[in-house]
Amino acid sequence: MLHPPVERGGRSRLSRALMTVLVSGSLLASALPAASAATYYVSDSMNRTVSGGWGSPDSGPAYQLNHPERFALANGVGSLALLPGKSSVATLDIDQRDVAAGVDLSFDSLPTSGSIYASLASRQGSTGRYDATLRLLASGELRLEVARHLNGTKTVLEHVRIAESVHPGESFHLDFNVSGDSETALTARAYRAGCAAPDWQVQHTDSDSALSTAGDVRLTGYLSSSASKDSGLHVDNLRAKEAPKDLLSEESGTAEPAPLPEPSPTPEPEPSPAPSPEPVEEAPALPAGALYVAPGGNDGASGSADAPLRQLATAVDKASSGQSIVVRGGTYHESVTIPSGKTVHLVNYPGEKVWLDGASTLSGFTASGGAWATGWDLDFDHSPTYTRGADDNQQEAWGFINADYPMAAHPEQLWIDGAPQTQVGSLDQLRAGTFYIDFSANKLYVGSDPRGKKVEASTLVKALSIRGANSTVDGINVRRYAPSVPDMGAITAEKPGITLRNLSVEDSATTGINVSATSNTISNVKIRRSGMLGMxxxxxxxxxxxxxxxxxxxxxxxxxxxxxxxxxxxxxxxxxxxxxxxxxxxxxxxxxxxxxxxxxxxxxxxxxxxxxxxxxxxxxxxxxxxxxxxxxxxxxxxxxxxxxxxxxxxxxxxxxxxxxxxxxxxxxxxxxxxxxxxxxxxxxxxxxxxxxxxxxxxxxxxxxxxxxxxxxxxxxxxxxxxxxxxxxxxxxxxxxxxxxxxxxxxxxxxxxxxxxxxxxxxxxxxxxxxxxxxxxxxxxxxxxxxxxxxxxxxxxxxxxxxxxxxxxxxxxxxxxxxxxxxxxx
Missing domain, CATH: 2.160.20 (Pectate Lyase C-like)
Structure with missing residues (x-):
């Protein structure tokens, strides 16, 4: 059971800062079984000092803020400034599908008209998200809404009244769990600090599979455009961890939804309100004079937002030194070099996931003596040391290759339906879950039946060779490239002043990132499953x-x-x-x-x-x-x-x-x-x-x-x-x-x-x-x-x-x- 951090005297930091009641409810209480710390994607007590924004949580990725000047930390509590008609958004790049999240929230004031929205979202991606929203009306009524956002359209799936009258500064805890694939189970509840956690107040199964993939966690504050003055939110004790696989069968969700006790007798159920309007998001801040790249672009186009290019490499060639390149969400199969003498700033379009992917789909497999074979005409470097073409070191404790794993320096990689296969050195070693390449015959063999499955192999060596000083790469994710040991890494930062931030590097054959110059910055980066070394x-x-x-x-x-x-x-x-x-x-x-x-x-x-x-x-x-x-x-x-x-x-x-x-x-x-x-x-x-x-x-x-x-x-x-x-x-x-x-x-x-x-x-x-x-x-x-x-x-x-x-x-x-x-x- 995970309790919010409590200061001397029994008050949570949020309650103490706002002079409200004790936060004694436990985060995700009764929603989750006990689990190890490894299952936590985000944990943030907000107990730190930063010069601006929110910085990084206690564990998990740094906050990505759409307007950092609206975010602050003080006295162990986070705050969001809310301006009429504008959203304040904090995103955490966890890239997970089944998430149980919770947070403590407090509203600084009642809206003069319209509503204040405080939303906790999961599966945030380029197409949309699911969120649970505390909606505070001008009358003081507080509602809980669970919604699906898809391609710019918001659909309220369920809603319930939480409190008839809320006063500024009152603390509420919000839990929101999302789990499932073709059908997504959504459960949510909100309750006053100091009250025991109730049963789930919203339980909904969404059969729309458009949001069935992994995504990020997002906190959003929005104030209706009709409000005549600014407002704000306070935030504390944000947590996100792996959700149970079957949320709706959890014991805590079997009872009928029960609203929290009110100071006065519970009123009769109100008529169902009309779905709330979708808060209008601000247009994201984009660099002036940028070139644009999109999966549906054309390399003969101008590179404007309305006429984007197709390839990042084309945009880099076209860009002048110091220019930015905005990359729309999607997958790009290419190797990109930022040349010496040119400073380029690559950045993803805000809120959209970009992948440079070094893998291609293989087809044309035919049965061959208990295995399946297809053509293969790539010949990667198999050098086992940083010296290309040299044999492994023979001095004791200086050899790269473990004799039990002789194929380690072979950068070929292969996946069947996303499951990695192990490379072997001869056809007679081939078994289910392995693959073998006969370079003399230009054949690739797999030991598992590939029929009806997606077979992918790394076909590119490097994602990014950054040779332009002071260049930046922001939000451009990299996966499944095949650098050999002497290639140094899937991303190489080779000149001074380079910044890599807000990106993931996954499944590199040897090393994920290499830095070989001065004054480089690597910030908010995830490096996972590299063959030899993360960075x-x-x-x-x-x-x-x-x-x-x-x-x-x-x-x-x-x-x-x-x-x-x-x-x-x-x-x-x-x-x-x-x-x-x-x-x-x-x-x-x-x-x-x-x-x-x-x-x-x-x-x-x-x-x-x-x-x-x-x-x-x-x-x-x-x-x-x-x-x-x-x-x-x-x-x-x-x-x-x-x-x-x-x-x-x-x-x-x-x-x-x-x-x-x-x-x-x-x-x-x-x-x-x-x-x-x-x-x-x-x-x-x-x-x-x-x-x-x-x-x-x-x-x-x-x-x-x-x-x-x-x-x-x-x-x-x-x-x-x-x-x-x-x-x-x-x-x-x-x-x-x-x-x-x-x-x-x-x-x-x-x-x-x-x-x-x-x-x-x-x-x-x-x-x-x-x-x-x-x-x-x-x-x-x-x-x-x-x-x-x-x-x-x-x-x-x-x-x-x-x-x-x-x-x-x-x-x-x-x-x-x-x-x-x-x-x-």
Whole structure:
């Protein structure tokens, strides 16, 4: 059961800000079974400070606002300014079909005439959406309406009166669940804060399948054009998660709809009102002088809004430097290069989904010896390393290819009815769910019967090669391209000042995105199911990565090292990775490696990755603050051969060493050791590759069973003791399952000889002037299902050091605040 966040004194932030009653109803109460945090698409307590707009929620993609100046956050509550006849829209790009969403809402005033509409929508896409709307009339009456919006037409499917008289500032909770395919089940309810959640007040099955596909979540505020003054909405506690598959059979929806109790006796049912008019949407803001591209366009056309071009590549060729290209919703099968010397701004038409798709449909299959074959005349590069044509590295721990997965570097990809097939190396290995390519005979074989099914294969190598400095790509999604390892990625940002934002990159054969130039920004980007690596960056000084989700990468099972996982950054300076999620990657979550200087790793989640959650290796000057590093297969955080690192307020938990600080034989002064930045003088005085000056404060180090220690500091070269490394650790919390699990609390380098080991924190405290303000907690768990700390830890917050002002600025938190581990998301 998920309760809205409550401040001291029992008030929700929304109720406290508006001086209304306690929000005690639970979000989606009785609508959803208990589920893991992984099912949450969006979760937002609005408890943050941003300079404008709404920024990014606690989890989920950043808000896309049609008019950012109308949106604000203050005192833990979001607000929308409403102007007569205009819509204020916040969209969250979750791309999901079955969604259970909920939000707390309050109206600032009654409309002078007409209505105020507060809508929560799912399956938002280029053709329409479903929404549940709280409609406040000038009389104070509040109605709940569930509607279908399709191709600009609104159809009210059901409606019910919620309250006869609403006063400005009253808080209401709105739940809206959407589920199903050919028939869509819609359930909705709204109730005053402080009341128990009622049964579903609206239950409707929509047989129109036009909105049966996945889409986004959207919040909209609208004020009737007849109103004589502006108004506003307040918003809090927005959540969206996977909906039950059969909403209408849920126990909570079996009773007759019951309106909330009113202060006076319930009136007789009113006559059904006429469907409410569709609020008139504002024309979206579009760049002046832009060229337009549309699936039905013509490359011989002028490129105006009324005469769009057909291909993005044609528009790029036609565009002058600095010009924008607006791309209408649809699918485009092409490779696009923005050439050197030309700045181009690609942007999707507002509210419309654009895909660059590298796959083509295959046909003409014939039965062939228990398999099915068709022609194939493409020959992609199968090089296994970044050097085209070279064999794989033979040095131990440097080979890309795992012998158990020899086809990893083959970028061919194939799907049957959307299900990915596995490539095999010979015809006799062919089985159901696999495919084989005989390059000498130009034949492609599938092991599953393709008859009556859609068979698609990647036929293009790259989606976007961006070689024009200061170009932007906004809202142009990419899927199913086949870059080889030396092609670097499906999208390559190759010049300074490039921005990628508000897009998804899916099913790239090797790497999703590569950045190889300075001052690039990657913001609000999802990278999923890349064959080797979600994103790579090298020589990327000034790189800003914010609010990305890199998940499920290394589907081809390349070796974890030298490169795989969520994001790897090498040979760069002044980089930041903030507010991002790295999860379920077959490799490290986030890997900072090879002479990265001045990195800021802030407010991220590295969860359930197969290797280390966070790896910081042969680098220097880093801040690692307010991250949650949980449930990874390797160490939580492994720090190798790096200096000047501040590790503050992180929650690091897993069944291996939570924090493992290691020195090995590599040295920055050795030219033969790989990983130097050739742009710097040699030897680089900032890159000693020696562990030194490491501070560890306010962290929760949780060992859930394994890895033999909670905190380890070791020197495999037997040269430096922990004291000589200048390790400073205090005001942390050590968690273990029992006094003997793990075996040791602390491993502490002695320099020469074996390290010292301590079976308890108390023994370590007694032996060294470290951790005097720290404590050990023995418990089965110290995290809840959403990876937030339980009271076993939070009751120790008063023992934490105050958050330094520079770290507060980085994290957006309050200077001087005291917290053990990561702050609650």
């Amino acid at each position: 790579n960056a090298v020589y990327a000084d000034g790189l800003k990565v914010q609010n990305i989700e890199s998940s499920g990468n290394n589907t081809e099972r390349f070796n974890s090292s030298p490169v795989s996982g969520g994001l790897k950054i090498t040979r760069s300076r002044g980089i930041s990775v903030k507010d991002s999620v790295f999860t379920s990657n077959r490799g490290p979550g986030l890997w900072i490696d090879e002479s990265v200087y001045d990195s800021k790793i802030v407010n991220n989640d590295m969860i359930s990755n197969a290797a280390h959650g966070l790896s910081l290796e042969i680098s220097a000057k880093a801040v690692v603050v307010n991250n949650r590093i949980v449930g990874n297969g390797g160490n939580g955080f492994k720090l190798n051969d790096s200096s000047d690192v501040r590790i503050w307020n992180n929650t690091i938990s897993g069944s291996n060493r939570p924090l493992n600080i290691v020195q090995d034989n590599r040295r920055g002064e050795n030219a033969s050791d790989p990983g130097h930045d050739p742009r710097q003088s040699f030897p680089d005085p900032t890159m000693t590759w020696v562990v030194k000056d490491i501070s560890v404060h306010n962290n929760v180090l949780s060992n859930t069973g394994g890895g033999n220690a909670i905190l380890a500091v070791e020197d495999y070269s037997h040269e430096f003791s922990a004291a000589e490394m200048e390790i400073s650790t205090d005001h942390n919390t050590y968690h273990r399952l029992s006094s003997g699990t793990p075996r040791w609390s602390t491993v502490w380098s002695s320099g020469t000889g074996d390290p010292q080991v301590y079976t308890s924190l108390a023994a370590f405290q007694s032996a060294h002037q470290q951790e005097s303000g720290s404590a050990e907690v023995i418990a089965s768990s110290v995290l809840d299902d959403e990876h937030n700390l339980t009271s076993a830890i939070t009751e120790r917050n008063g023992s934490a050091l105050g958050l330094p002002s520079d770290l507060a600025t980085l994290t957006g938190l309050n200077a001087g605040s005291k917290q053990m581990g990561a702050y609650r998301r």
